[in-house]
Amino acid sequence: MDKEFVKVACSNCNLRELCMPVGLNAEELSRVDELVATRRSIKRGMSLFHNGEKFTSLYAIRTGFFKTSVTAEDGRDQVTGFQMAGEIIGLDGIVNDRHTCDAIALEDAEVCVMPFDRIEEISREVNALQHHVHKIMSREIVRDHGVMLLLGSMRAEERLAAFLLNLVQRLQARGFSRSELVLRMTREEIGSYLGMKLETVSRTFSKFADDGLVEVKQRHIQIRDAEALKRIVNPQVCR
Amino acid sequence: MDKEFVKVACSNCNLRELCMPVGLNAEELSRVDELVATRRSIKRGMSLFHNGEKFTSLYAIRTGFFKTSVTAEDGRDQVTGFQMAGEIIGLDGIVNDRHTCDAIALEDAEVCVMPFDRIEEISREVNALQHHVHKIMSREIVRDHGVMLLLGSMRAEERLAAFLLNLVQRLQARGFSRSELVLRMTREEIGSYLGMKLETVSRTFSKFADDGLVEVKQRHIQIRDAEALKRIVNPQVCR
DNA sequence: CGATTCTTTGACTATACTCAACGACAGTGG
DNA sequence: CCACTGTCGTTGAGTATAGTCAAAGAATCG
Numbered sequence: 001m002d003k004e005f006v007k008v009a010c011s012n013c014n015l016r017e018l019c020m021p022v023g024l025n026a027e028e029l030s031r032v033d034e035l036v037a038t039r040r041s042i043k044r045g046m047s048l049f050h051n052g053e054k055f056t057s058l059y060a061i062r063t064g065f066f067k068t069s070v071t072a073e074d075g076r077d078q079v080t081g082f083q084m085a086g087e088i089i090g091l092d093g094i095v096n097d098r099h100t101c102d103a104i105a106l107e108d109a110e111v112c113v114m115p116f117d118r119i120e121e122i123s124r125e126v127n128a129l130q131h132h133v134h135k136i137m138s139r140e141i142v143r144d145h146g147v148m149l150l151l152g153s154m155r156a157e158e159r160l161a162a163f164l165l166n167l168v169q170r171l172q173a174r175g176f177s178r179s180e181l182v183l184r185m186t187r188e189e190i191g192s193y194l195g196m197k198l199e200t201v202s203r204t205f206s207k208f209a210d211d212g213l214v215e216v217k218q219r220h221i222q223i224r225d226a227e228a229l230k231r232i233v234n235p236q237v238c239r
Numbered sequence: 240m241d242k243e244f245v246k247v248a249c250s251n252c253n254l255r256e257l258c259m260p261v262g263l264n265a266e267e268l269s270r271v272d273e274l275v276a277t278r279r280s281i282k283r284g285m286s287l288f289h290n291g292e293k294f295t296s297l298y299a300i301r302t303g304f305f306k307t308s309v310t311a312e313d314g315r316d317q318v319t320g321f322q323m324a325g326e327i328i329g330l331d332g333i334v335n336d337r338h339t340c341d342a343i344a345l346e347d348a349e350v351c352v353m354p355f356d357r358i359e360e361i362s363r364e365v366n367a368l369q370h371h372v373h374k375i376m377s378r379e380i381v382r383d384h385g386v387m388l389l390l391g392s393m394r395a396e397e398r399l400a401a402f403l404l405n406l407v408q409r410l411q412a413r414g415f416s417r418s419e420l421v422l423r424m425t426r427e428e429i430g431s432y433l434g435m436k437l438e439t440v441s442r443t444f445s446k447f448a449d450d451g452l453v454e455v456k457q458r459h460i461q462i463r464d465a466e467a468l469k470r471i472v473n474p475q476v477c478r
Numbered sequence: 479c480g481a482t483t484c485t486t487t488g489a490c491t492a493t494a495c496t497c498a499a500c501g502a503c504a505g506t507g508g
Numbered sequence: 509c510c511a512c513t514g515t516c517g518t519t520g521a522g523t524a525t526a527g528t529c530a531a532a533g534a535a536t537c538g
Binding site for chain 1: 493494495496502503
């Protein structure tokens with residue numbers, strides 16, 4: 001078994017507890033190894049795929065950090081999500097055989113390319129994979145509903161608090177600190193995601209810092225009082 | 240072939256061009272007929288499923304009109320969509336084996352109950368069904384991204400105009416008028432979906448009426464100038 | 479027909495946006 | 509290595525948009 005092969009196999013990937021192979025047994029895992037056709041490196045600022053581009057594959061993020069965004073006909077765009085290692089992107093492309101959003105690397109990244117016809121093929125044989133794919137898509141739908149709740153019924157402070165808590169929770173699941181994080185995106189990108197202007201994002205960070213909830217040094221964020229942030233998101237809970 | 244059977248089969252359903260059977264050939268269609276275990280009637284105001292309820296099935300709407308909504312821990316809720324005949328609901332339940340939203344009938348409705356394990360089983364054998372299921376989930380994701388764009392970067396008038404155009408377009412695909420519609424939901428439900436207060440919805444309707452874009456008689460809406468509505472959604476296009 | 483729910487409209491207010499200026503930082507090239 | 513450039517972030521002042529509170533009228537349902 002040469003070194004290169006070891007590197008490519010899902011069964012040996014250090015993300016196997018987070019990524020495509022979650023919950024599969026050894027035999028199923030060996031079938032899933034067939035999924036990954038190639039790897040692809042994307043430099044910071046470059047796109048993994050663009051709106052309108054032909055859809056062929058889903059991508060599992062190995063390293064790096066992405067944003068996805070959709071663009072209205074008049075040019076406005078909206079960040080629809082930030083994705084990190086172990087997460088799957090490209091699901092939007094299935095329905096029309098074309099991607100409907102852009103995926104941009106916010107830092108140098110590497111992804112596993114999984115041709116979708118191969119996913120469907122192996123899904124027919126490996127029930128656990130079939131169900132896992134369904135769960136991944138369902139999870140994305142549930143996540144989107146959460147974002148709608150945030151955009152539709154929360155105020156600026158609540159949105160930013162929810163955003164920080166969500167980010168830090170996902171980072172923690174990947175072995176990072178639960179109180180410290182480095183933002184990979186600009187204030188404008190955060191604002192786009194949260195439906196607010198970059199100035200409002202900046203002001204809200206400053207307010208959190210004044211109130212002692214966080215420490216903000218540009219993109220380095222230290223969470224000082226996670227409980228208080230949670231109370232901001234869920235005012236009711238503190239009564 | 241008795242009458243009852245004719246009624247239950249997808250292959251004879253008048254929604255087959257819109258619903259689960261889209262794009263299947265005769266043989267595939269006959270397999271899909273096995274999907275629908277039963278029918279279920281839901282009275283207006285009643286729920287098809289609730290947040291937290293065990294997930295077992297997807298539902299194809301035969302008649303009637305639904306809303307789905309998610310609820311935050313502090314009780315705020317957000318309408319995540321309005322669904323009509325031929326659309327599939329319940330996809331949110333797959334990921335955790337429990338539904339994460341409520342589905343409420345806004346008028347008396349009938350749905351086809353499709354046990355999800357049966358969907359997965361038949362999907363393994365009928366490639367076209369497998370791909371169709373993937374497309375349905377992907378379509379929901381793309382739709383959600385559109386709602387995020389709406390909530391995150393449009394103003395009240397743009398949101399309501401986009402909402403009306405979307406509704407009337409879907410109704411038209413079902414053989415209804417492209418200029419007349421009856422809203423099945425309250426101003427408050429529209430507001431929840433669009434991230435605005437019911438008073439703002441009402442005022443915006445009144446403004447559209449004053450400007451001659453629509454005629455509003457309670458829930459009866461007559462679209463007088465669809466082009467102007469489109470220009471409101473997409474300011475750029477009119478230059 | 480009465481009760482309830484829904485809708486409209488008005489007056490006032492709060493939140494977040496706009497425009498603007500300045501400061502900090504990272505990357506580039508002399 | 510430092511100056512330079514451009515991007516990014518912060519803050520202030522003034523404003524617009526949508527929210528809140530309130531009241532009254534319309535429609536619907538049992």
